[in-house]
Amino acid sequence: MRQRAPGGHAGRTRRTGKTGKTERKAHKVPSTNTITAQHVRELLSSSDPDPRLLLLEGRPRVVPAAEADADRYRGAVEVVSRDDLAARIGPGTPSEQDLKALASRLQTVVSELGG
16 A cells, blocks of 8 residues: 655665665656646647647646536636647657746746735
């Protein structure tokens, strides 16, 4: 069973051979309140015809525009639509570095708005 280690990391435990002590190996998990390259990738590659990147209770979510007005997304703030983001970045497939830069810019905008 996966457990959370201090500092927001998921971890695994194992016994060491020499001491028999249990050690925890931490795996870095991105903050759930930060827009990441994965969110941008998900937005750009969504099979939905009109996906949106929303912040719901400070957490980024990619959702179809048709669902954005549903009760479960009440209070969410739209960050960007795929069409708007695609228009900003132009044609072609963005590199991993481009995705990280886009995520960083979107996160900066959200932070400046107080999100």
